[in-house]
Amino acid sequence: MSLSSAQPINNARVDKPGGQRWAHLMARGRVAWVQIVLLLGAAGLLIGSIFFSYWQIILRAPQYPRGLTVDVYVNRLEDMRSVREVDGLNHYIGMIKLTDAASIERAISVYAILLIALLAAASTFLPGIWRTLARLPVIVYPLVFAVDLFGWLYYAGHSLDETAALSSSIKEFTPRIFGTGVIGQFQTEASFQIGFWLAILAALLALVAVLADWRAKRHAPVS
Amino acid sequence: MSKAANFANERVNRRTMIKGAAGVTATGAALGIGARMNGNDAQANALQESVESIAEARGLTPQDIRAALKTFVPSGVHDDYLVFSSGGQSGQVLVIGVPSMRLLKVIAVFAPEPWQGFGFSTETQEVLAGGAVNGQVLTYGDTHHPGLSETDGQYDGQWLFINDKSNARIGVIDLRDFETKQIVKNPHIISNHGGTFVTPNTEYIIDGSQYATPHSWTYAPLESYADAYRGAMTFWKFDRDAGRIDQAQSFSVELPPYWNDLADAGKGPSMGWMFSNTFNTELSYGTGGGDLPPVEVGASQRDMDYLTIINWEKAAEVVAAGKAEDMSGMPMIPMSVAVEEGLLWLVPEPKSPHGADVTPDGKYIVVSGKLDPHVTVYSFEKIQQTIADGDYEPDAYGVPVLDFESCVEAQVELGLGPLHTQFDDQGFAYTSLFLDSGIARWRLGGEGIDDGWQLIDMIPMQYNTGHICVAEGDTAAPAGKYMIGMNKWALDRFHPVGPLLPQNFQLIDISGEELELIYDMPIGIGEPHYVQMIKSERLENIWEVYPEVGWNSITQSPSDVATQISEERVERDGNNVTVYMTMIRSTIRPDFFEVKAGDTVTMHITNVEMAMDATHGFVMPGQNINLSIEPGETTSVTYVADTEGTYPYYCTEFCSALHLEMMGYFLVSP
Numbered sequence: 078m079s080l081s082s083a084q085p086i087n088n089a090r091v092d093k094p095g096g097q098r099w100a101h102l103m104a105r106g107r108v109a110w111v112q113i114v115l116l117l118g119a120a121g122l123l124i125g126s127i128f129f130s131y132w133q134i135i136l137r138a139p140q141y142p143r144g145l146t147v148d149v150y151v152n153r154l155e156d157m158r159s160v161r162e163v164d165g166l167n168h169y170i171g172m173i174k175l176t177d178a179a180s181i182e183r184a185i186s187v188y189a190i191l192l193i194a195l196l197a198a199a200s201t202f203l204p205g206i207w208r209t210l211a212r213l214p215v216i217v218y219p220l221v222f223a224v225d226l227f228g229w230l231y232y233a234g235h236s237l238d239e240t241a242a243l244s245s246s247i248k249e250f251t252p253r254i255f256g257t258g259v260i261g262q263f264q265t266e267a268s269f270q271i272g273f274w275l276a277i278l279a280a281l282l283a284l285v286a287v288l289a290d291w292r293a294k295r296h297a298p299v300s
Numbered sequence: 301m302s303k304a305a306n307f308a309n310e311r312v313n314r315r316t317m318i319k320g321a322a323g324v325t326a327t328g329a330a331l332g333i334g335a336r337m338n339g340n341d342a343q344a345n346a347l348q349e350s351v352e353s354i355a356e357a358r359g360l361t362p363q364d365i366r367a368a369l370k371t372f373v374p375s376g377v378h379d380d381y382l383v384f385s386s387g388g389q390s391g392q393v394l395v396i397g398v399p400s401m402r403l404l405k406v407i408a409v410f411a412p413e414p415w416q417g418f419g420f421s422t423e424t425q426e427v428l429a430g431g432a433v434n435g436q437v438l439t440y441g442d443t444h445h446p447g448l449s450e451t452d453g454q455y456d457g458q459w460l461f462i463n464d465k466s467n468a469r470i471g472v473i474d475l476r477d478f479e480t481k482q483i484v485k486n487p488h489i490i491s492n493h494g495g496t497f498v499t500p501n502t503e504y505i506i507d508g509s510q511y512a513t514p515h516s517w518t519y520a521p522l523e524s525y526a527d528a529y530r531g532a533m534t535f536w537k538f539d540r541d542a543g544r545i546d547q548a549q550s551f552s553v554e555l556p557p558y559w560n561d562l563a564d565a566g567k568g569p570s571m572g573w574m575f576s577n578t579f580n581t582e583l584s585y586g587t588g589g590g591d592l593p594p595v596e597v598g599a600s601q602r603d604m605d606y607l608t609i610i611n612w613e614k615a616a617e618v619v620a621a622g623k624a625e626d627m628s629g630m631p632m633i634p635m636s637v638a639v640e641e642g643l644l645w646l647v648p649e650p651k652s653p654h655g656a657d658v659t660p661d662g663k664y665i666v667v668s669g670k671l672d673p674h675v676t677v678y679s680f681e682k683i684q685q686t687i688a689d690g691d692y693e694p695d696a697y698g699v700p701v702l703d704f705e706s707c708v709e710a711q712v713e714l715g716l717g718p719l720h721t722q723f724d725d726q727g728f729a730y731t732s733l734f735l736d737s738g739i740a741r742w743r744l745g746g747e748g749i750d751d752g753w754q755l756i757d758m759i760p761m762q763y764n765t766g767h768i769c770v771a772e773g774d775t776a777a778p779a780g781k782y783m784i785g786m787n788k789w790a791l792d793r794f795h796p797v798g799p800l801l802p803q804n805f806q807l808i809d810i811s812g813e814e815l816e817l818i819y820d821m822p823i824g825i826g827e828p829h830y831v832q833m834i835k836s837e838r839l840e841n842i843w844e845v846y847p848e849v850g851w852n853s854i855t856q857s858p859s860d861v862a863t864q865i866s867e868e869r870v871e872r873d874g875n876n877v878t879v880y881m882t883m884i885r886s887t888i889r890p891d892f893f894e895v896k897a898g899d900t901v902t903m904h905i906t907n908v909e910m911a912m913d914a915t916h917g918f919v920m921p922g923q924n925i926n927l928s929i930e931p932g933e934t935t936s937v938t939y940v941a942d943t944e945g946t947y948p949y950y951c952t953e954f955c956s957a958l959h960l961e962m963m964g965y966f967l968v969s970p
Contacts, residue, residue, distance in 0.1 A: 157910075158845075158910040158911070161909075161910050161911075162909075162910065162911045165884060165885060165909065165911070169958075242886075242958055242961075
């Protein structure tokens with residue numbers, strides 16, 4: 078890929094003295110380079126985040142001295158023994174299974190992430206508003222993840238089966254998305270993990286690219 | 301008070317006792333307890349005072365306090381060593397932690413055991429049936445000598461074997477789940493005191509006959525004893541990959557009708573050979589209903605019996621060369637062939653010997669005289685030289701008997717009734733003295749050791765010590781530190797529990813100048829014989845739960861009748877009803893099924909849990925069914941529902957708060 082192929086930027090068909098036009102082109106080219114690097118970085122980080130846990134919840138109770146640790150990846154839950162055990166415990170209070178929650182999200186997440194990453198990576202070559210729009214998904218993605226997670230936590234805690242064995246002793250609640258909580262004899266400790274922070278970093282890089290793009294446009298000579 | 305004082309074999313008045321205790325605690329404070337308290341003098345003093353007051357209140361001597369400190373293992377802390385102990389007549393194996401001497405588990409081997417469901421499930425019934433004798437499934441065993449699998453002469457923590465002396469059977473235990481996987485019946489012999497001893501890489505499991513009989517369960521009148529009765533040494537091939545003894549690759553060597561006792565495999569320079577002592581070379585078979593002396597007299601007439609020496613590597617070659625005879629489906633090398641091939645030798649040994657133990661370096665074989673106050677030490681090198689020199693005469697069966705003097709390295713006088721010898725990492729040997737009721741410590745000799753082959757000291761035992769065990773003390777690299785004496789009598793050691801008394805395991809600290817008794821452990825489930833002590837770190841492959849849901853723990857592979865959640869069902873085929881069942885806290889699915897009286901019911905039960913310790917039990921009242929289904933395990937059982945009625949089945953492990961609710965109804969309609 079050559080710089081000159083970045084058509085939208087190469088619009089300097091302005092009548093300017095030779096030297097000044099050349100300097101302007103260089104400045105625009107540098108901005109484009111920076112954006113490409115930022116967005117390729119963002120795409121790489123986002124794709125890389127697939128391989129890391131986004132969110133983790135640790136349940137501690139007297140009879141679980143090692144705790145039960147469930148890691149939420151964008152496409153899977155780990156480890157399955159803990160998931161199985163947590164689901165087994167949750168059935169006493171009539172909570173949905175972890176494996177049933179966000180199943181659509183887990184099924185499409187990898188494709189969605191690849192698409193988001195591709196859009197971000199290609200955005201620099203898109204014209205005008207499309208460029209910004211193509212960068213929006215990678216920027217809002219972590220927020221969408223967190224909101225979706227919160228939604229499922231809320232749903233899980235507010236759709237308890239009223240006929241469950243311990244339904245009378247556990248009232249509706251929302252499991253904490255961050256920090257510690259208490260449910261029955263369990264202490265829960267929830268935290269965002271490296272996958273989520275990678276996605277955040279990707280969003281920040283994309284945001285910087287957008288800002289750089291806007292700034293470059295604002296300072297561009299009027300054609 | 302008097303009993304506590306007796307325990308330490310001394311009478312101490314209260315005053316000296318407390319002074320002594322103070323001395324011990326002051327020493328403890330100086331040596332480290334104070335330091336652990338961050339050097340806080342006030343706390344150290346408080347500790348000293350509290351120890352003194354506890355010692356005074358409980359009547360403890362300084363020795364008692366030392367022993368307590370050496371054996372106490374705090375809550376949640378694991379033991380440094382594990383002991384695998386014969387369970388004697390219980391037909392089981394005991395697992396004990398050292399130094400705490402806490403009983404960790406009882407592994408069912410030859411006898412049904414309800415807690416583990418052993419002998420109740422179809423799978424474990426098949427294991428027991430593998431050891432059937434003449435078609436009869438036996439439900440006991442006289443377990444004697446556990447043998448841990450070895451690699452390069454050291455325990456590898458993978459497999460455990462144990463013999464049932466009374467029926468010449470061997471059990472195979474997998475040390476991933478501590479469960480018995482196989483029982484084999486020796487087709488050649490009836491009783492096998494000389495098992496189980498493994499060769500240095502577990503190539504073979506050695507299994508020697510005790511009481512001579514006609515081979516392969518045949519009849520021969522006692523008067524034909526000398527001609528028709530025979531001994532045998534069996535070498536069971538162990539297939540590690542399959543986790544099974546491979547009978548097709550195993551063989552026996554025919555022996556004269558002497559009674560083989562204990563055995564040991566050579567190692568290092570004596571690799572490829574094995575040694576077993578024999579008694580009753582007098583060929584006594586008791587009174588025979590006539591005027592002959594009873595065995596205890598008849599078998600104790602000669603001053604010398606024999607140490608049997610077999611080159612098992614050569615024996616395997618002889619079998620491979622087709623020179624063995626098939627006998628009851630397993631090759632037997634005839635005595636004449638064994639002699640001709642030079643793989644079978646005898647050497648005299650003092651009267652009615654018991655233990656035959658190879659030193660860690662593999663250079664010497666120590667034999668205890670039992671009715672002779674010495675241990676006799678044979679040099680493997682000298683044995684080989686004597687063979688090379690042709691310095692031997694045949695016995696009545698044509699087996700060459702090597703010259704005694706030419707083979708002996710040393711004789712060490714230890715005391716009365718020497719039985720078994722073990723070794724430590726400091727060049728000492730330890731030999732139990734049954735009649736003197738103690739254990740002798742003596743120094744091994746040999747090249748470069750001037751003060752070897754002599755008695756150092758002796759510790760009294762309570763009472764009548766049989767086998768002893770030093771940590772990894774029968775391997776090529778003993779660990780030392782601890783020794784256990786397995787005492788046949790307990791007498792006054794424990795609170796009376798009626799005329800049948802427990803045995804007494806005594807733990808001894810052998811790391812210091814003085815041998816120090818530090819714990820008495822009663823064994824109330826049979827008379828153990830041998831035990832082996834292994835560093836717990838060697839047992840690194842122990843499973844917490846089975847590898848996946850639906851596991852057949854006998855084949856150690858996924859079960860083809862595994863049932864996952866939502867796959868539960870009842871299938872009918874004429875009078876046969878098959879139930880595919882799951883168990884998970886706190887539900888049994890299905891929780892109801894009904895059959896007609898006379899139907900045959902087969903249940904395949906899967907514990908679909910994967911959580912450590914989430915074991916479920918299962919009972920079906922009135923059907924003699926009690927199962928244990930560990931996390932991930934699939935277990936089966938079949939029974940005929942011949943009596944109409946209403947049967948509540950349930951989980952027998954208190955698995956959860958709603959454990960009592962974990963049940964179902966089985967109806968048998970008319």
